[in-house]
Amino acid sequence: MTNSPDKPAVDQPTTGTVQTTGTRRVLTAFLNSPFAGMSPWILMALLTGPGRFEEAAASAFVLSLILVVGGHRRGSRIKLLEVFDVVYFGSMAALALFASAGVIEWLEKWGGEMTNIALVAFALGSILVRQPFTLQYARESTDEEVWDSPLFLRINYVITWAWVAGFGVAAVSGAVGDLVLDDSNNFWTGWIIQIGGTVFAIAFTEFYPDFATYRAAVREGWDTDEKPQSMLHLFDWVPIFVLAIGIAGLLTDELSTVTGIVVIVVGAVGIGAFRQLTSSFDARLAQAAPRASKTA
Template structure:
């Protein structure tokens, strides 16, 4: 399981998720130290498994290492600025990294995918397209997170806003994770099906969103527990989430039956 995780782009993205979600006033040093420690841990663990060095792994260690050094030598004014904007800075940095990797025709997920795919498929158009799509989704997710955080900080003046600082960013991140797991199974079978070749049915699109009802329920519970939402909103979210879970199960059962 550990080896499979280290071969996944999620290993390279995990430190950024930690940084974007936990940075904030009074937490810059802790968040960046945690992200750097996680980056270094995964980098060394991958080397111990003799995995190839990934561009994202190197970017992780360098970026968060620089932030750790800045945090150690920065004055109070700089630290205050970083505490406010470090989340957006991290999201923008990773979004730009993903966009640049696409621009130079080496989408960052490609290096991970090659370690999980036989070499004879590496030049396949569908294999390459899958990685362009997944990398694009991650670029979009982190761009969205940066904009959500920016709105919370610059407009709402609340870096810990329940919606812009946590829920919206977490939702975008979970969607990108779900897409990363769903699309490599969906796209090849869909392409073969379109070409009229025998293949397994592609995964239903509903599978991409099967996490949503549980997420909505969790948001409702979190809103009630933290008093971040009115009680009526929290209860409504829980009811909608439970109803969505039941609906998703019925759709899945019908898909299997058909």
């Protein structure tokens, strides 16, 4: 043995470093996804209510600014949705600051509908000008060589249409609550259905790229590492959502105790049952998959 000092463990990352790196990776992934651009709208929906429009608009505006600055400092390009966020919530914050009490009262009732309609118009408008807003986010995580490929463009057009549908469901649901029920804060039309539309769009965004890539590989005879997935994966959030509805209904007294418990049980049982059903369908697809699609 020698008396030489031990080599410093400079190659071993500390726990704090690992946690910091992991947190930074998660934050970067969030900033590079459409969910970042959606977060000010979600915050606005959560905070808005009678007597709280000013606080909700100001909070959403500040968050939209933070996202733009944070993304830019990390080297991300400023997205159309982020610009739209700043302009829209900046306008809402200005109205909240300078508008009359009557205008504020009108905004408290119809602000949710304005938000939903604005999102539908933005997403649909991005398609009409042939720049679906998800393109800018998708390019952050893909090689530049595929940006102009027909498959890449088609995937983003379809995903953007899914967001149009999700926003449209929220807009129709909110309109029913405001115009028919005269209750913008209705449990079903103001929250559950609107959240469901958004969750569907999120699930579709996660599911469709791999699904479409695999289908294209099979159709064109390409080699791919993607595994076949059934369409059931698109709806694997539904049992969890049902479970959440039951819990929320009990906590807010919107559901009776019996109904809430039944909904919770259905959601809890559905999680396991849906998982088994999805695995079974995936196994069948894997057995029927062409050999060419399985090669690396």
